[in-house]
Amino acid sequence: MRPPSAAVHAVLGGAVLGGAFLVTFVSWNAQPLLGGNSPGKEMFEKRCTGCHALDNEKTGPRLRGVFGRPAASVATFPYSDSLRKSGVTWDPSSLDKWLTDPDGFVPDNDMAFRVPNKDERAAIIEYLRDVSMK
Numbered sequence: 001m002r003p004p005s006a007a008v009h010a011v012l013g014g015a016v017l018g019g020a021f022l023v024t025f026v027s028w029n030a031q032p033l034l035g036g037n038s039p040g041k042e043m044f045e046k047r048c049t050g051c052h053a054l055d056n057e058k059t060g061p062r063l064r065g066v067f068g069r070p071a072a073s074v075a076t077f078p079y080s081d082s083l084r085k086s087g088v089t090w091d092p093s094s095l096d097k098w099l100t101d102p103d104g105f106v107p108d109n110d111m112a113f114r115v116p117n118k119d120e121r122a123a124i125i126e127y128l129r130d131v132s133m134k
Contacts, residue, residue: 040127043120051113054131060111066090067132071106082108095125 054064061077071088072079086106088094097105099115115121 038123038127038130040123040125040130043123044127047115047120048124063128063131064134065132066095067129080108080110082106083110092125092129095128096121099124 048063051059052061052063054062056062057074057077061074061079067090069090071086071090071094072084083106086109088098088106090098094105098111099121101114102109102111115124
């Protein structure tokens with residue numbers, strides 16, 4: 001039996017290298033979906049978890065599934081009258097306005113916390129969108 005030719009080595013080496021690249025690329029892009037540390041997750045944990053959690057109420061309502069949800073619709077959370085009457089449905093635009101200036105967006109609500117940095121807001125909103133799809 002003859003040893004494999006240089007051409008066979010080149011093809012096999014390229015396939016292995018290409019496969020390694022593909023696995024790395026897919027794992028980087030799937031990391032937020034698999035619960036990895038995305039910038040949005042890190043920012044959410046840094047800025048929001050003092051009052052919120054994804055799956056249970058704290059000082060603020062749970063936030064998993066917030067995308068597309070009407071404001072003040074988690075039955076187990078005691079929202080302000082103004083938020084209950086607001087008619088807001090949470091989407092990227094409404095969440096951005098809310099996180100920028102909650103009282104300017106819905107006066108007399110109970111959330112005093114703001115996220116003034118637009119990049120931090122965008123990362124948090126993207127993370128909330130991703131976890132709402134699960």
